Amino acid sequence: MKFEEKFEKLVMETIEKNKLFIKKDKILLAISGGKDSLVNAYLLKKFGYDIYAIHIDLKIGKYSEKCREACEKICKENKIPLSIYDIKNEMGSSMCYIRAAVQSKHAGLSNCAICGVIKKWIMNKQARKLKAKVIVTGHNIDDEAQTFLMNIFKGSPELSSNTGPISKNIKEKKFIPRAKPLYYCLEEDIRKYSKLKGLPVIYEKCPCSGDSYRIQIRNFIEKRFEKEKANLIKSFEKLSKQIPKKEGSSINYCEKCGEPCRKNICKKCELVDLAIIG
């Protein structure tokens, strides 16, 4: 079987075997302009799913402009409805400003950690607005193996217990499940596929991601031999299934924004509103 067919079969099987979504489900597809999410956009459209894309324009200078253009291009070419969430219009400032304000109150929080919390909050809200059944992201097996190793280095392997192609730990109607059709795909295969299909991908990394612990872990893994990398991924697959699932603790609603969360105030409001509004 040709590489392309094998790759597409793996994604299709991941969707079907893990019951990520079905043809009649409305899907919110989060696209960044990077290879993973644009491959998702191309393939889910090709497979005939009912997808609506969202791109969060973080206003990180030229980098964000290029990402936004890439998302507009792929959606236009593949007739995918796209909504753009402009962070400056919606939240009043660029991600860079928000991040700096948060870090002035919470030293030690990485750029990516803050950005990740805000992006998840936006995605969940937008998915509910669209009445989407599921949010699709571009996470791949390399991302998941990095997270697994990061959790081990943190001394908290149990944090990997709820990992999988679909989030199923939280049963709450305001919380929209997140699905990962590329969960079993290797990063280098996704890159290869995106190039074969000539997708308008932005291959450069976010200029703000340099400080992240994830990048250190990625570099650490990159320096290993191919065999060791493959073994890490194998270990991740074997062990993550064996870690007992965490008991779902009760869900609250954020006192400020109403989003589902574990405490009285959600993580996004705790970080952003308290840092910016004071």
Ligand code: AMP
């Ligand atoms: P990251 O956390 O940057 O590794 O991204 C993981 C996934 O989140 C991507 O594959 C996308 O599905 C989604 N994502 C990241 N950045 C954005 C963005 N600016 N707008 C929409 N979705 C995004």
Ligand code: ZN
């Ligand atoms: Zn909140």
